[in-house]
């Protein structure tokens with residue numbers, strides 16, 4: 001099977017050096033093996049995704065000398081796929097409606113990154129009512145049905161610990177999918193054999209592995225890379241005001257030279 005990796009940014013802001021590092025890792029992993037490198041725009045969040053960020057992402061990657069294979073895939077054009085995956089899980093009795101408001105649950109819980117608190121299952125077993133709701137995966141039921149699962153990261157076997165992630169959201173109130181569902185469906189649909197991404201998504205992989213089992217999807221290998229640190233040793237994240245690639249590009253920084261420094265593991 002052709003080695004296939006992808007870079008899957010969310011167009012909710014500008015890319016920074018951490019993204020460049022991750023894109024280079026995924027790109028080089030495929031190229032060194034004669035494989036394919038894909039670009040997928042994760043824009044299911046209709047309120048936060050912006051077309052101008054997509055254009056900037058394309059320019060940023062080109063500036064870094066990274067070329068992808070085939071057409072760019074947009075998740076916003078694939079909502080029907082997520083809806084049918086969701087339906088499969090619903091039919092198996094693995095989903096429940098959650099009516100909790102954002103104010104009631106920490107915003108961070110539905111974000112793919114970080115170690116947020118786990119949803120306490122408030123709405124599990126609650127009677128259905130006519131109100132805005134998201135769909136959550138009953139993780140205990142899902143794990144019981146999925147059986148013993150493991151996955152490999154850097155060729156090392158990892159036991160599945162999805163239970164610790166709690167009842168994650170699979171369809172949002174405002175979108176018929178969530179990050180976890182869309183990424184799982186798409187990696188399979190696009191034939192991704194090796195998921196190369198940052199270590200901040202390590203815990204999410206437990207959830208993706210369970211979803212693959214429940215949806216009968218192929219299981220890729222994972223290569224979670226360390227996160228890029230700045231000169232001060234601090235993790236580079238856009239939240240901490242790291243310079244964006246677009247700003248560096250505009251100020252005349254040579255993208256190919258920057259990519260070479262990132263590949264060489266130099267502090268940037």
Ligand code: GLU
Nearest residue numbers: 008009010042183197201
């Ligand atoms: N869209 C996610 C992000 O921008 C990454 C998805 C992934 O690599 O699985 O953080």
